[in-house]
Amino acid sequence: MVALQVARNLIGGAANKEIGAVIVSQQDKPSPDSVMPEGAMAVSVIGLGKLGAPLAAVASSKGHRVVGVDLSASAVAAVNAGIAPVDEPGLQDLIDRSKGRLTATTDIAQAVVDTEITLIIVPTPTGPDGRFINDHVLSAIRAIGEGLKRKQTYHCVVVTSTVMPGSTGGVIAETLARASGRVVGRDVGLCYSPEFIALGTVVRDMLNPDMHLIGECDPRAGAMLEKLLASCVDRKVPARRMNLINAEITKIAVNTFVTTKITYANMLGELCEHLAGADADVVTGALGMDTRIGGKYLKAATGYGGPCFPRDNVAFATLARGLGARADLAEATDRMNHHQIDRLTATVARHARPGATVAVLGLSYKPDTEVVEASQGVMLAQALVRAGYKVMVHDPKAMATARRSLADAVHYAATPAQCAAAAEVLVVTTGWPQFAALRAEDFKPAPARSVAIDCWRVLDADRLAPVCDIVVPGRGDDHIDPAATKRVAA
Ligand SMILES: NC(=O)c1ccc[n+]([C@@H]2O[C@H](COP(=O)([O-])OP(=O)(O)OC[C@H]3O[C@@H](n4cnc5c(N)ncnc54)[C@H](O)[C@@H]3O)[C@@H](O)[C@H]2O)c1
Numbered sequence: 001m002v003a004l005q006v007a008r009n010l011i012g013g014a015a016n017k018e019i020g021a022v023i024v025s026q027q028d029k030p031s032p033d034s035v036m037p038e039g040a041m042a043v044s045v046i047g048l049g050k051l052g053a054p055l056a057a058v059a060s061s062k063g064h065r066v067v068g069v070d071l072s073a074s075a076v077a078a079v080n081a082g083i084a085p086v087d088e089p090g091l092q093d094l095i096d097r098s099k100g101r102l103t104a105t106t107d108i109a110q111a112v113v114d115t116e117i118t119l120i121i122v123p124t125p126t127g128p129d130g131r132f133i134n135d136h137v138l139s140a141i142r143a144i145g146e147g148l149k150r151k152q153t154y155h156c157v158v159v160t161s162t163v164m165p166g167s168t169g170g171v172i173a174e175t176l177a178r179a180s181g182r183v184v185g186r187d188v189g190l191c192y193s194p195e196f197i198a199l200g201t202v203v204r205d206m207l208n209p210d211m212h213l214i215g216e217c218d219p220r221a222g223a224m225l226e227k228l229l230a231s232c233v234d235r236k237v238p239a240r241r242m243n244l245i246n247a248e249i250t251k252i253a254v255n256t257f258v259t260t261k262i263t264y265a266n267m268l269g270e271l272c273e274h275l276a277g278a279d280a281d282v283v284t285g286a287l288g289m290d291t292r293i294g295g296k297y298l299k300a301a302t303g304y305g306g307p308c309f310p311r312d313n314v315a316f317a318t319l320a321r322g323l324g325a326r327a328d329l330a331e332a333t334d335r336m337n338h339h340q341i342d343r344l345t346a347t348v349a350r351h352a353r354p355g356a357t358v359a360v361l362g363l364s365y366k367p368d369t370e371v372v373e374a375s376q377g378v379m380l381a382q383a384l385v386r387a388g389y390k391v392m393v394h395d396p397k398a399m400a401t402a403r404r405s406l407a408d409a410v411h412y413a414a415t416p417a418q419c420a421a422a423a424e425v426l427v428v429t430t431g432w433p434q435f436a437a438l439r440a441e442d443f444k445p446a447p448a449r450s451v452a453i454d455c456w457r458v459l460d461a462d463r464l465a466p467v468c469d470i471v472v473p474g475r476g477d478d479h480i481d482p483a484a485t486k487r488v489a490a
Contacts, residue, residue, distance in 0.1 A: 040064050041228055044111040044118040046140045047161070048075045048104060050307075050371070051195060052121035053086050054202040055160070060098035062232050067111040068104035079104035087397075089368055090203035108140060112147025117156040117224060119193075120144075124161045126311045130318035132164050138175050145179020148188060156189035156221045162312065165248035165319060168192040168215065189221025192244050193229070194251040199306065200368025206232070212239040215247025252319075255312035256330055261297045262304045263333045266340055269300025269474030280474025281457075300474030301455045302429055303340030305365035305374040310337065340376065344427065344453070345383045347471065351451040352425045354388030359419035360410075362430025362456075363395035363402040370397040377429035378405050385409045392419050396434050417442040424450060431456030443467040 040063045045056040048070040056079075060066040068079050075085040080103060084091040095102060105111055112118055122136040137159060148155055157176060159168050168191075173184045182188040192215035197205035212229040216222030226239050242250075265284055272278035280300035288295025304310065313330050320327035348358055365375040372378050377395070382405070384391045391410040395402060399412055413419045416435055419426055420442040428435055435458045443450050446467070452459055453471045461470045 039227075039231065041117060041231075042115040043067070043228065044069060044108075044115040046070075046108055046111070046118060046120045046144075047122035047136075048072070048079060048085050049121065049123070050086050050088065050199055051160070051197065051202065052119075053079070053084065054088055054091050054094070054197075054206060055119065055121060055195065056102060057084075057091055057094035057098060058203065058206045058232050059228070060102035061094040064101065064228070064231070065115075066098075066102045067115055068102065069106065069108050069111045070104065071106060073106060076104040076106055087370060088202050089200060094203060108143035109147035109150065112144050112155065113151050115155075116153070117158065117228060118144055119158045119160050121160045124163055126314065130311075130314040132162055132167075132311075132315060134163060134167055134171060137161050137163065137167075137172060141172055141175045142179045145176060145181075148180035148182055154187065154189065154220070156191065156224045158191040158193050158225055160193055160195060162194060162251060162308070163192070163248060164315060165245050165252070168248060169217065169244040173217065185217040185221075189224060190217040190244070191215060191221050191225045192247045192251075193225055194247075196254060198366060199371050200366055207234045209233065209237055212237055213247050213250055214239055214241045215244040216241060217244060252312045252316045255309055256316045256333070258297050259304055259309050259313045259337070260329060260333050262299075262309075263336045265298045265300045266303060266473075267336060270343060272300070272474045272476050275476045278474075278476035281472075301431075302344070302376040302473075303337040305376050305379075307365075307371060307373045310334070310374045313337075341379050341383050344376075344380055344429075344455070344473075345387060347453055347473070348384065348389070348425050348427065349387070351453075351469075351471070352389070355390070356424045357390040357392060357422050358384050359392040359394070359413065359423035359426040360384070361394055361416055361419060361426060361428045361435050362432055363393055363406075364398035364430055364432075367430055367432045368397070370401045372398050372401045372405065375402070375430075378402050380427060380429055381406055381410050392422055394419050395430065396432055420444075420450070424448075425453065426450060427453045428455055428458055431458050433458065436460060438464065440464055440467045 042065045043059050044067045045052050046069045048056060048068045056066045056068040070076050078085040082095055084095055120137055120140050122140055124132040124134060124137060127133045144157055159172060173190055176188060176190060177184045180188055184190050193213060195206060196209060214222050214225055222241050268283060269280040272280040272283065284298045284300065287293055288298050313334055317327035317330035352358060360377050360381045363372055363375055363377040365371055365373060381391050381393050392413045393410050394413040394416050416438055420438055421444065438459060440463060450468045451471060452468050455473055457472060459470060464470060
């Protein structure tokens with residue numbers, strides 16, 4: 001019956017208001033053996049992956065003593081050797097600056113005993129019904145419970161992994177209460193606090209977030225986390241403190257809103273492509289000036305991909321449908337995003353017949369990462385192979401990860417120039433700045449004339465003009481018959 005000890009204010013209750021200074025009791029004092037600067041905390045971070053490793057390193061670089069925990073012995077060994085366990089710009093530098101304050105272990109319980117606040121950043125994969133699966137989080141929570149049994153003092157547990165709204169105050173709180181024998185919200189704090197980061201800029205995003213989102217089951221936990229987060233940034237950052245479920249909803253609402261905005265720009269792009277003289281860049285440039293709209297993520301380019309946007313949007317729709325609420329907008333966004341691959345394949349087909357060589361430049365879902373989850377480049381390469389094209393691919397970082405999906409269906413080019421030399425059509429699907437270095441000499445010599453579909457406007461159009469027709473998504477001057485525009489728009 002320990003589960004019933006979960007404090008009543010977990011679901012829907014608690015703080016939608018500003019909360020005062022941190023309450024520091026005798027119990028909160030760090031153990032005498034830990035020599036830390038004033039205000040520094042003892043923090044454990046469970047999960048040293050793409051998000052957890054940077055978070056642990058950010059906290060330790062800011063003076064906190066951090067114990068990283070992972071099931072992977074190699075990740076733990078890397079951290080203990082002072083080596084970044086994942087590839088992320090700026091991470092190694094932070095670890096170097098941590099000066100021994102960052103250690104790692106595979107023992108969650110001991111890490112909990114040795115620290116005062118624990119952040120959980122383990123995977124929450126998407127299940128077949130579109131919901132996030134909490135198994136890894138719950139397994140971490142059970143081990144945390146074991147650690148809590150071995151200490152007397154208050155401890156704050158923070159879920160940073162993306163979870164379905166209702167999880168933290170529901171199954172996670174119940175599991176924590178059962179595993180620790182403590183009353184959640186009184187003897188152990190519980191928060192939900194996601195990060196809003198993009199791979200490739202995780203360190204920069206963590207040091208300069210727009211806000212700290214803190215869902216809390218009790219004010220003491222929220223204040224403790226707010227203090228930690230406020231000390232881990234490069235400038236003052238507003239905190240939004242609220243109950244657990246509002247924070248969980250906010251996390252997927254932010255991503256769903258952004259995916260809707262990206263999709264709007266792509267919808268606009270498709271419209272413009274059908275109107276002679278139209279240019280989506282000109283339209284979105286003006287649209288973004290309206291402060292109600294804003295210019296970020298408003299570019300007619302490729303669809304969105306990566307480990308968060310697509311699945312958060314699907315989870316939002318699944319949740320709404322499951323509750324009997326309308327999910328039309330999220331569902332339409334998902335459908336329109338899948339449509340972007342068909343649209344790009346059709347653009348290729350206007351310039352080359354099946355059997356021709358088409359190069360896909362960019363396999364990572366965004367620049368500066370090797371991650372190819374739901375990547376537009378990989379999906380386009382697959383669609384082009386299905387359509388009968390010979391496909392070449394290149395990516396500065398993601399060749400090995402893409403190979404797991406593309407296997408030997410495509411030819412892997414060592415450089416962008418190799419792609420330019422061989423392909424009749426070249427498609428830039430990721431805005432890697434390296435692709436800007438392509439020169440006219442890299443392309444097929446005259447009389448051949450290549451086509452480059454530059455989804456992210458990275459190519460030097462003036463330099464390539466002598467050898468290459470540059471096609472930009474959202475421009476109506478590519479294939480439009482002005483008479484048709486007149487007929488429909490008149
Ligand atoms: N990667 C992103 O861009 C991003 C952005 C926002 C939110 N998130 C969310 O953050 C969470 C983590 O994502 P990630 O990309 O860092 O995952 P990841 O797969 O890169 O890393 C997860 C790490 O957790 C470890 N792990 C798994 N179970 C464990 C356990 N029980 N105990 C200890 N370690 C364990 C794994 O070994 C791995 O090293 C997910 O919920 C994800 O949705 C990720």
